Amino acid sequence: MGILIEDKQIVVPGEEVAEGMDFLPAPGTFRDGDKIVACQLGLVNISGRLIKVIPLEGAYMPKRGDVVIGKINDLTYSNWFVDIGYAYEAALSMKEATTEFIERGAELTDYYTYDDVIVAKITNVTKSKSIDLSMIGPGLRKLQGGRLLEISAQKVPRVVGKQGSMISMIKEITNCQIIVGQNGRVWISGTEIWQERLASEAVLLIARKAHTHGLTDRVKAFLESGSKK
Amino acid sequence: MSYNKRNDGRAFDELRPMDAKVGIIKNALGSAMFRIGKTVALAAVYGPSELFPKFLQKKEEGLLRCTYNMMAFSGSGTRVKPGPSRRSREIELVTRNALESVLDLSECPRAVINVNIELIQTDAGTRCAGICAASMALADAGFKMKDLVAAVSAGLVGDKIVLDLDYSEESFEEGAVDIPMAFMPRTGKIALLQLDGEITKEQLREAIKLAKKGCKQICEVQRQALKEKYKTEE
Numbered sequence: 001m002g003i004l005i006e007d008k009q010i011v012v013p014g015e016e017v018a019e020g021m022d023f024l025p026a027p028g029t030f031r032d033g034d035k036i037v038a039c040q041l042g043l044v045n046i047s048g049r050l051i052k053v054i055p056l057e058g059a060y061m062p063k064r065g066d067v068v069i070g071k072i073n074d075l076t077y078s079n080w081f082v083d084i085g086y087a088y089e090a091a092l093s094m095k096e097a098t099t100e101f102i103e104r105g106a107e108l109t110d111y112y113t114y115d116d117v118i119v120a121k122i123t124n125v126t127k128s129k130s131i132d133l134s135m136i137g138p139g140l141r142k143l144q145g146g147r148l149l150e151i152s153a154q155k156v157p158r159v160v161g162k163q164g165s166m167i168s169m170i171k172e173i174t175n176c177q178i179i180v181g182q183n184g185r186v187w188i189s190g191t192e193i194w195q196e197r198l199a200s201e202a203v204l205l206i207a208r209k210a211h212t213h214g215l216t217d218r219v220k221a222f223l224e225s226g227s228k229k
Numbered sequence: 230m231s232y233n234k235r236n237d238g239r240a241f242d243e244l245r246p247m248d249a250k251v252g253i254i255k256n257a258l259g260s261a262m263f264r265i266g267k268t269v270a271l272a273a274v275y276g277p278s279e280l281f282p283k284f285l286q287k288k289e290e291g292l293l294r295c296t297y298n299m300m301a302f303s304g305s306g307t308r309v310k311p312g313p314s315r316r317s318r319e320i321e322l323v324t325r326n327a328l329e330s331v332l333d334l335s336e337c338p339r340a341v342i343n344v345n346i347e348l349i350q351t352d353a354g355t356r357c358a359g360i361c362a363a364s365m366a367l368a369d370a371g372f373k374m375k376d377l378v379a380a381v382s383a384g385l386v387g388d389k390i391v392l393d394l395d396y397s398e399e400s401f402e403e404g405a406v407d408i409p410m411a412f413m414p415r416t417g418k419i420a421l422l423q424l425d426g427e428i429t430k431e432q433l434r435e436a437i438k439l440a441k442k443g444c445k446q447i448c449e450v451q452r453q454a455l456k457e458k459y460k461t462e463e
Contacts, residue, residue, distance in 0.1 A: 010459050058372070
């Protein structure tokens with residue numbers, strides 16, 4: 001009875017994490033008889049009676065409320081279609097695209113055109129994964145300049161850090177503007193090229209070492225040694 | 230003539246030496262290599278991506294699509310021909326069935342997940358090696374699975390029940406029976422069972438028992454390989 005695998009250990013699908021009815025399965029685990037079994041590759045997280053597995057890899061699964069970075073792929077008479085890194089494109093309707101008044105017959109490419117990179121919010125995801133986006137809200141805009149990185153969506157929480165601690169540290173040391181989309185896309189824009197490069201290398205470092213302890217100190221050391229050069 | 234000693238000197242219930250590695254293909258969402266003896270399988274997982282033609286799309290869940298290919302230089306015998314064949318279509322089907330029994334794709338409706346299995350070197354037991362590699366690659370890609378799938382073949386060579394036949398045994402002169410089996414070690418369920426040849430009920434039971442034992446050993450190798458990817462980076 002009890003915990004079979006300790007907190008913060010790596011489990012593979014099908015491994016039994018706990019035994020007995022004292023625990024409850026959370027995302028990443030399921031109950032089978034009196035056992036709690038991991039169904040994803042990841043780190044075990046035991047908080048109170050809840051046992052979950054924090055995945056280390058995985059494709060981006062859109063959720064309502066996510067702020068994502070997307071690229072305009074297509075446009076029709078009333079919609080823009082945006083690639084947000086999922087199998088199917090998300091729709092940005094004219095109503096949600098801007099607060100400006102769009103006249104009948106206006107040239108829609110004046111607002112957003114092919115290959116524009118935007119920060120948008122997911123307003124709705126249906127059961128069959130049709131995705132609606134909105135551009136109305138604080139910080140939602142078209143991005144200009146800078147560079148775009150792509151990391152695994154599961155590593156976004158580590159890049160952001162607790163209450164944004166990690167990302168604000170990178171912003172502070174490198175003096176860059178950084179936007180992290182929940183879909184694993186990171187936009188970095190700085191005044192100096194070397195600062196942009198340092199910030200993007202730091203983000204990639206976090207993505208590589210996302211499963212290790214003491215990441216904040218390591219990234220801090222990396223940034224400080226990099227900014228001295 | 231009876232088969233008293235195995236051609237490569239193994240015990241009758243012994244697997245060939247195994248080796249597994251995860252994350253070998255950087256562009257794929259998940260990937261794995263599985264080697265058993267001289268058979269080497271590579272598997273890569275891509276997706277979820279848009280699925281065409283549209284009538285194949287499933288509203289409730291994602292579709293799993295497997296491809297299996299023995300590379301033209303991978304081995305000897307008549308089986309190795311470049312390109313798709315009737316045989317590879319069948320193996321793709323049984324591989325998909327075996328993997329679908331553990332995989333949960335309800336998170337990606339309408340989409341397709343592609344699993345590509347390539348055999349770069351073959352010495353019998355390719356469908357089993359392919360399933361082993363594919364199951365690791367799917368776990369590496371972060372998909373939800375009830376269990377890992379391990380697979381191995383057992384069979385009858387001459388008058389002996391043996392585990393993990395190699396090509397010399399599969400083509401044994403006096404006749405051989407090959408039983409590839411995929412197994413879910415935690416639940417103890419069988420995900421694939423095929424049989425080629427003539428065998429009695431008792432012998433089949435014994436062969437399945439032997440294959441189950443082998444699958445448990447393989448699963449241990451798979452688990453270690455999946456964990457290894459994250460250990461070495463410490």
